Amino acid sequence: MNCKCIGCGITLQNINKAELGFSNNIEGKLCERCFRIRNYNEYQKVDKTIDDFYYIISNINKTNDLVLLVVDLLNYSSEIVNLVNKLTNNILLVLSKRDIFSYKISDLKLLNSISIKCIDKIIISSNKNYNFDLLFEKINNYKNSNNVYVVGLTNSGKSTLINKIIYNYTDLDMKITTSILPSTTLDTIKIKINDSLNLIDTPGIIDNGNICNYLDNSILKKVFPKKEIKPITYQIKGKQYIYIENIIKIECLENCNLTFYFSNQLKIERLFKNVELSDLKLISLDIPNNSDVVINGIGFVNVKNKTHLNIYTIDNVDVFIRKEII
Ligand SMILES: Nc1nc2c(ncn2[C@@H]2O[C@H](COP(=O)(O)OP(=O)(O)OP(=O)(O)O)[C@@H](O)[C@H]2O)c(=O)[nH]1
């Protein structure tokens, strides 16, 4: 019988150390990759494609089961809309990582910033165990059968959410592997929460426009906010440049106020001089009043008064304007 890794769902094998799922002991519970993430914080990137994921979605569509769609507000992109359009099941929208936004901003405001077709929505924080009783109640109210799928983009916090439900509402002594790297969960993992509820974790969909796909582990560690983001405002006078690590440069050509909602671990610098950064592409944007400029996967810049910005970032990364959410 094929045994699956309880950390990431991959089928265990003891033949090829270089292949996914390797474990010396295939009757054991964890593959070597999960063991290394958990014990040494050693991350091995995995190349997955969107097709691997849509195969799972087509199987979910064959059921009538409830889907929890987990969305991280720092990573809300058109890929989520594509995903929703492909799903035929009832969706309970779960906005994750509430803790990274100040509690002065109301839940309602954050919830209203996303409009997708769903039967209900809720905002939670797994780190702070925020709103889990209500989430659990909603899951039980809306489920059509014993099975409930947990889907979303990579890194949206699906596995961490399931771990919190295991911790809060079961006596199970187990955890799914979680990490800062995209594609931590590699295949479906079915967890029996009680006699009438199984939660099924799924591999996250890869969003090619997300900057995290193109960053080294050292920067990735700083990209994900571990606590509340303290926004930083710059009053720009004349021509100035803002640098975020060496991965984003913003050229401001006129007076404006820019407020940055990025992890405070990232180095954000304002300079009067232009430093050439190789391999970054230019995106030139005319920004209307009260807008956010979203740099997919890392954060957004709030702009109150209309202005023009030249944004340089890594090729393939989505940069787009939306109506401000805060
Ligand atoms: N601040 C904060 N971080 C969180 C929260 N939930 C998850 N994270 C972090 O988000 C990252 C991704 O979490 P995972 O649970 O592995 O995400 P996932 O959706 O299962 O990712 P894949 O398996 O790759 O699809 C980890 O670094 C988590 O610690 C939360 O409530 N607050």
Ligand SMILES: [Mg+2]
């Ligand atoms: Mg996962």
